Amino acid sequence: MNTQSTVAVSGSKSKLLPIIVSAFIGMAAIFVVGHVQAGALHDAAHDVRHATGFPCH
Template structure:
């Protein structure tokens, strides 16, 4: 675990770490819930979104 001085020296303050970690958790939730959803409507919406962004999905 990094001390406060080590985190500051690395350019990571608490005000940056919290939003970054929350964004990462939201992204994992979206990928996990929507991407692997058994609900066809959600899965197809995510699939169509990936295609519209030219992101390869299969």
């Protein structure tokens, strides 16, 4: 009984971590591609930022 509950807990933890990591990867990429104002990156992504409704300029 005790063993079973331990397995269940570690099972849900091992699924939660990849979910959090995936969400973090997505958010970091949105930040870099869509919001960092560095010159070259802004110029390259300029049209897309406008078209996607991100704050630009």
